[in-house]
Amino acid sequence: MRLRMMREKMVLVQRMIQGAMPKQLKKVRDRNYLHNTEIMLTKVKMPLPDMMAAVLAMDESVLDVDQVKNLIKFCPTKEEMELLKGYTGDKENLEKCEQYFLELMKVPRVESKLRVFSFKIQFLSHVRKSIKLKIMKKIIFFG
Secondary structure, eight states: OHHHHHHHHHHHHHHHHTTOOGGGHHHHSOHHHHHHHHHHHHHHOSOHHHHHHHHHHTOTTTSOHHHHHHHHHTOOOHHHHHHHHTOOSOGGGSOHHHHHHHHHHTSTTHHHHHHHHHHHHHHHHHHHHHHHHHHHHHHHHHO
């Protein structure tokens, strides 16, 4: 059973390398996942290249922690990356989800960077709250 699944995936990868359309992603992931990815992308409301630039710059003024967590949640798998690596056609013909995967693939170690970005946002948030708390304590203490 496992051997059969591995062979099917290898056939998909070989087809992609030969230039077949990456609609094969629907066989790798279920339709709900791909649909949810597209919904998440519509909530971000910015062009994909701008979003990736914000990730690379770790600019917390552009993306909030929830958006970054969603980007982590919807990172492409290795199989999906392999399917899309061989695609040589027009990127405008791809669905939004596939275009998003291609943009993510441009960033080396994207999932690790997104996790660090999420940590940075959360850490800065806690530091800001801590500073505000200290100021409030001093105001109350000195009256």
